[in-house]
Amino acid sequence: MPELPEVETVRRTLAPLVVGRMIVGARFGVFAGVVGTLTPDEFTARITGQRIEAVGRRAKYLFLALENGAFLMVHLRMTGQLVVADRHDSVLRFEHLAIELTEGRDLRFADQRKFGRVLLATAAEVAALNHRLGPEPLAPAFSAGALGQLLTRRPGRLKSVLLDQRVVAGLGNIYVDEALFRARLHPERAATGLTPHEVRRLHHALRTSLRQGIANRGTTFSSFHDAAGDAGGNQHHLLVYGRGRAGLPCVRCHRPLVRSVVGGRGTSSCPRCQRIEGEPSPPG
DNA sequence: TGTTATGTTGCCAT
DNA sequence: TATGGCAACATAAC
Secondary structure, eight states, rough: OSSSSHHHHHHHHHHHHHHHBBEEEHHHSSSSGGGGTTHHHHHHHHTOBEEEEEEEETTTTEEEEETTEEEEEEEEETTEEEEEEESSSOOOOOOEEEEEGGGGGGEEEEETTTTEEEEEEEEEHHHHHHHOOOOOSSSOOOOHHEEEEHHHOOOOHHHHHOOOOSSSSSSOOHHHHHHOOOOOOOOOGGGGGOOOOHHHHHHHHHHHHHHHHHHTTOOOOOSSOTTTOOOOSSSSSOSSTTTTTOOOTTTTTOOOOEEEEEEEEEEEETTTTTTSOOOOOOOO
């Protein structure tokens, strides 16, 4: 679930709940590997006493800036959740870490599949990660021309290239499928073969899909919740994602959507509106 | 009850 | 070096 709009939704709900509060301790569940290679004691010792100064996002990463210049770098992967709760609230299902804050609050990290991580990172490590990632698709500098330049250098299928975080950062399976449908582009088109007009359509579609996701506070299928524990609403506004398997009708041409596998990822698309060759036909 | 799919990404082989 | 497949894990649905 957590792609750029979901992570941004967590950031927005988390920030007012933790910024300005100080870390006073930490508790661990059975999976201590959630913090990487540090032992629970090391992790706890290094963050205790630090005030949380800001909550930032880059791609699908969240960064909690600590006053000593270090960062707590969080990646939710598939099923990670970051929730603020009261100290005495019951342990969450799949809870691996509780960072204890002032005023009796906890920042809890839960993750059914144990892929997510809460890592303590230096500013240099954060800068290195930032350097490895492609541009933020909602940043003002991310123009259609910039997208076109990135795509011309990337062989491979369009969907796979868009999912590569080094090309554009923050896109995932949901929003790529949504954007490709909006742009009427087949996911298996060669990324280098788009016309300038198609690149402009894709650029607009990406930003529209992401902005809609944020406006709806993220897409919740099962596990995604914001830092206050609330589900998102964007699942009610998806055009194609998850709809190909059942062959639900295309909202544009009303013919059945199809499911395929592209780059190992389940993919929903409209075989009529998203053609591999040439311009798609008008609806009807 | 076994098989398959799931929002991500890093590793390994080619 | 770039790309594609798969594993990491737990669960739900078929």
